[in-house]
Amino acid sequence: MFLYVDPGSGSYLVQLIIAAVLGAGFYFKAGWNYLKSRFGKNKHEDDPNAST
């Protein structure tokens, strides 16, 4: 298995979050804003489920 591309740190975490968000049907602006404030710049998050 030669996954030679660097997936980028955090991209696995991001995909988990996005998949969860899309699955939960978050269509409201409030939802986006909440996510953005929760995962603002320079914060480290290990728990992707905290927001849902």
Next chain:
Amino acid sequence: MIPMLQHNILPSSYRDPSGFVFASDGIFYRQVNAVYANDYDLLTNGPLYNELIEKKWLIEHDEVNGVDDPRVYKILKPRQLGFINYPYEWSFSQYRDAALLTLHIQQLAMSRGMSLKDATPFNVVFEGSRPIFIDTLSFEKYDPTKPWVAYRQFCESFLAPLLLSAYQHPDLSRLMSIYPDGIPINICASLLPLSSRFKSLSTLHIHLQAGIKGPANQSTGKPPAFSADKLKRIINHLTNGITNLKLSQKISTWSDYYSKTILQDNYLQEKEFLVSGLIDSIDFSSAVDLGANTGQFALLIEKKGKGVIAIDIDPLCIERLYLYTKENKNRVTALIADLMNPPPAIGWNNKERRSLLQRITADLVLALALVHHLCIAKNLPFEHLAQTISKIGKYLIIEFVPKEDEKVRQLLSHREDIFMDYDIMNFKSAFEVYFDIIESKPVGNSGRTIFLMKKKNS
């Protein structure tokens, strides 16, 4: 690591241990290393390869006699491409179609138990109006418990340039020549306007991603399980979002070019008649149209059954030309380039991706309604233009636009006329250093002259 057994390996083909592209006697081959054998068999023995070929999504190949070395599994000879083009030369819709092609391939692959291990626009090339995926070794066995390894690459090298083009300006996709691995997420995020935070495509895949820095070590503890369903949601969201992306409407400077010409009706008809006659008098199989504008003359040549590369600086001209050729599937490959600063050779050693001038060779070069844009507007001496064009092709059809012309007067209206040598006699002598002039004809009453020239000693 597998030693590079061939001498003429493509300078860009070093990243993937599964194999590489090399050239031998002017033919391009792809070596498949033994480590990739299982994935290659899964691709070709299963239905996926045939489906991809049938849909004309993937470039087809033949297997040829291999090397007697246990580290080498197979040697493939893909169908040869006449001309390679790069993402920073594509218009918005071309880029979007390349992105959608990649996503559709990923969706089909997943349904057949495989997945793309990279998602870079350098895996796509435009052949005429059609994008085609060229990296046969990009497929690997799909593991549904893992997220997509190529996701970040897709976001940075497809989504970011598309969003910047749509929200700000189509020229921004040229950033891909500075960031060939993709525009970094945080840079893209900083360049997008506030309105991009109210659309899920940009918010989730760019802004959210920019805001998250993962744990320094990704393998601490057990990673939460992913699933095929989760990945499908992401791919679908990207696909729908990108399908619905649109450029904000702007009026192109040059697409109104012909409508502003004084002797419009007569001029265009006369020019087309002349050019058509000149084309019929020479023997050629491919052409490049420099400063193609609406593509009228590129399309004229294409109708005569020849492949054409149409180049213009205006992204909206190329956009319109591409959309036209897409509808009427044909062999015009429309691309964006500034002839005063054409895409250079980039990458490691400045050799991975060749410059535009290195890639375009054609039997015939068209340079209509172009000379004054370079030699007046950009101060380019005739000699420089003649020399560079002579390296591209054998025949040249070029239009001289005199100083009295309305367009030139427009160009000079706000600046000092320093062009003492800009006249048809100097034009001819500059070009006669490299070309023999076969014919010259005035274009109606426009004052312009069309020349047919042939490179000396060819």
